[in-house]
Amino acid sequence: MTQPAPLADAAPQSPERLRLSLAAAMTLGLAGGSFYRNARLGCINLLLTYPGGCRANCAFCGLARENQPRRGDPRYEKFIRVSWKDYALEEILERCQSAPAWVERVCVSMITHPQAREDAVTVCRRVRAATGLPVSILIAPTLLDEGGLEAMHEAGADRVGVAIDAATPELFEKLRGRPVGGPHRWEHYWRIFEQALQVFGEGMAGVHLIHGLGETEEELVLAMDRAKGLGGCTHLFCFFPERFSALASAPQPPASGYRRVQMARWLLDQGLARARGMAFDQEGRVVDFGVAPEVLEAAMASGRPFMTSGCPGASGQVACNRPFGNEKPGPDLRNYPFALQPADLELVRAQIAEYPG
Numbered sequence: 001m002t003q004p005a006p007l008a009d010a011a012p013q014s015p016e017r018l019r020l021s022l023a024a025a026m027t028l029g030l031a032g033g034s035f036y037r038n039a040r041l042g043c044i045n046l047l048l049t050y051p052g053g054c055r056a057n058c059a060f061c062g063l064a065r066e067n068q069p070r071r072g073d074p075r076y077e078k079f080i081r082v083s084w085k086d087y088a089l090e091e092i093l094e095r096c097q098s099a100p101a102w103v104e105r106v107c108v109s110m111i112t113h114p115q116a117r118e119d120a121v122t123v124c125r126r127v128r129a130a131t132g133l134p135v136s137i138l139i140a141p142t143l144l145d146e147g148g149l150e151a152m153h154e155a156g157a158d159r160v161g162v163a164i165d166a167a168t169p170e171l172f173e174k175l176r177g178r179p180v181g182g183p184h185r186w187e188h189y190w191r192i193f194e195q196a197l198q199v200f201g202e203g204m205a206g207v208h209l210i211h212g213l214g215e216t217e218e219e220l221v222l223a224m225d226r227a228k229g230l231g232g233c234t235h236l237f238c239f240f241p242e243r244f245s246a247l248a249s250a251p252q253p254p255a256s257g258y259r260r261v262q263m264a265r266w267l268l269d270q271g272l273a274r275a276r277g278m279a280f281d282q283e284g285r286v287v288d289f290g291v292a293p294e295v296l297e298a299a300m301a302s303g304r305p306f307m308t309s310g311c312p313g314a315s316g317q318v319a320c321n322r323p324f325g326n327e328k329p330g331p332d333l334r335n336y337p338f339a340l341q342p343a344d345l346e347l348v349r350a351q352i353a354e355y356p357g
Contacts (some may be wrong), residue, residue, distance in 0.1 A: 012086040015119040015126075017048040018108075019084035025321050026139060027103060028095035030087060033238035036329030039337045041318035043105040043136075043311065044096060046123065047084055048116050052280040056112040056142070057182045059175040059246040060165070060213065060239065063111060067179075067244050078323050081240065087122065104313020106133050107161075107320055110140040112183065117143045121155045128156035136311045136320065138163060138208075141192035142183050149192070149199040157179040159311050161235060161248045162193040164226040167215040167223040173326060175213060180246070192232055202231040206311070211261050212239030212253035215282025221264045233269045236262060238326045238334040252327070258334055259306065259352035260286040266305035267291060285355060303340030306348050 012019075023041045027033035035041075057065040062079045096106065106127050110116040117140075124135050134200075136159040137152050152160065166172040169186040176184040183330065196205035207227045211220055224234040238258045241250050267273035267289055277290030289296055299305055309322030323337040 007261045011049065011053075013050050014048040014089075014115070015047065015085045015122045015193075016089055017081075018089055018123065019049045021045040021047070021084055021322075022039075022082040023325075025085065025087075026085045028092070028099060029092075030074050030095065031085075035323055037286070037338065039321075039323040040100070040102045041323055041337075042102055042313055042321050043107050044092070044099070044133075045107050045109065045322070046092070047109045047319070048111055048113070048119055048123070049086055050111070050115060052113075054111040054113060055182045056140075056176070056184060058165070058184070059180050060210070060242060060243040062245050064180075064245060066246075080242070081328070081356060089126065092127065095128070095129045096133065103319075104133070104315060105136060105167065105311055105317075106131065106317035107136040107138060108157075109138040110304065111142070112140045112142055114143075116140055117148050117151075121151050124152060124157050126153040132159050136161060136312070139192070139196070141189045141209050143345075144183070144192055146195045146199065148355050149196055151257050158200065159204045159206070159208050161208055161311070162189060162196060164189050164193070165208055165225070165237075166213050167209055167220040171214055175247075190226075193227070193232060197231045203233060204234045206235045208235045210237045210238060211258050216285050217257055217261055217264075218280040218284035220261050221275050221278060221280075221286065224261075224265050224268050227267075228268045228271075228274075233309075234265050235311075235320075236265050236335075240326055240334075254354075254356055255332060255334065255348075255351045256354040256356060257285065259348055263289060263296075263299065263305045263352060266299055266307065267295075269309075274300075283353075283357075300349065300352075301345070303336070303345055303348070306336050306340060308335040308337050 024044045026033050027041045054063045110120050112262045127135050135157045137157045138161040168174050171185040191331050213271050240252050241248050245313055273290045279288035281287050308321040312319045313319030321337040326334040
């Protein structure tokens with residue numbers, strides 16, 4: 001006789017158990033598999049987890065409150081296209097102590113849950129004590145004030161990420177706020193980002209922004225420029241329809257627009273350009289990046305603008321490179337988790353020059 005699946009109240013709970021991305025589980029030897037083109041994950045991504053899940057209800061997110069399945073449901077462990085199985089924190093820490101040399105960071109991701117603030121601090125402290133690796137925290141601003149940020153810094157976190165995601169206040173409200181029954185507020189998110197920069201220091205906080213939620217390229221560039229002007233940086237993502245989310249049937253945007261905002265982000269974060277010097281057409285698409293041709297060509301030839309943007313490791317290179325978190329592995333990657341090869345550069349050159357319609 002088949003036993004019924006455990007109910008949601010039997011779900012694992014942080015801080016003693018955390019979900020681990022499939023890429024992180026593979027890197028730590030907790031899951032089998034191989035990476036497309038031999039990509040290497042440089043950051044162990046941890047996700048806090050609780051019975052009942054996240055209290056927010058963001059339209060593009062597989063963890064949205066209205067999408068909480070019971071344990072045993074095939075959706076239960078899915079997030080950002082892949083499984084996030086739960087493991088004991090102690091086991092994760094033991095594995096991190098013997099992780100491959102290219103693992104240079106751990107990231108603790110909060111969800112919107114009353115216990116997440118305290119547990120993020122606890123997990124951060126234990127990771128630092130057990131591994132010595134630098135720790136980033138992807139914070140849940142709705143739960144935080146400056147005191148919460150200071151507690152994270154004192155626990156050993158050296159960087160934080162603020163997932164603003166939507167580039168305009170109107171889109172933020174529509175997708176994350178009152179219309180979807182969500183608790184998040186645009187101005188509070190930006191206020192926490194500013195406070196994070198005060199607590200952690202200039203350049204030590206980044207905003208997450210998603211291309212393809214209905215914004216124009218110009219609107220996204222302005223949001224990235226705001227982050228840079230405040231002393232931070234941008235970690236850029238391309239929308240990929242999350243199965244079972246409210247936007248599951250929405251299309252992934254063409255690569256062309258994403259290539260242009262990737263280039264704009266790189267130039268902004270490197271201090272080579274500002275939004276006021278760029279030009280946009282009537283559709284809000286970038287037509288001039290506001291830099292000399294030789295600067296643009298050097299950036300293009302390096303391929304670095306098109307690699308994953310995220311927190312760096314001890315080497316100074318991006319550690320949180322999230323292989324294939326934006327797309328299925330294949331020839332048309334949005335964020336490259338490794339250096340681009342000549343064929344990759346040829347593809348992105350064609351894409352960035354394309355203006356559909």
